[in-house]
Amino acid sequence: MTETDVVARTMGELLSAPPLEPADDFFIRGGDSLRAVELIARLSAAFPAQDGTPDENLGAALLLVLFEDATPQALGDAVTRHRAALAAG
Template identity: 45%
Template sequence: MSSQQLYHGDTEVSRKEQQPAMDHVPDALATAIAREMGNILVRQPLGLMDDFFLAGGDSSRAVELITRLVERCALGDAEATDQLHAALTLAMFDNASPAAIAEAIAKQTIERS
């Protein structure tokens, strides 16, 4: 597998196709997530398109990240919190970049408005 290829299920998908649509995601959110990922991995912040798992993350650290992000978003009610947690869990194992996680948070926030 080349560095430009990812495997998604049984289908090979190019990295370009996996990149999130950043047009509605604030850079500050993605940057904050990149910084938090770096904190969890005890390293410098990740780049906005860097993969959390390729940077040294594992499933335990992913759960820690998701928990921190859900706590910080504080959507107000249990249902919204559960929906955000589920969305972030799916997003994390689909495309674990700060930009993609920020997009998942932004999408949940927009859907709640």
């Protein structure tokens, strides 16, 4: 399962809907600011830091992306970039 798949599934769960399509906008599909906060928390837990705790730096990065492009693809790409940067050291 890709990062985008996890984001799409999590968005769907929060909206009581099937997983969103990669280009679906979270806010247009019914998301609001409270659900956005929950989304960031769930994704930070789904992609934990190396010590197994929720990755707060990822959460901050996702929050910025979410209000620019609230699609599973954009957030999935942000997770991929964040994880690659961590792996590179």
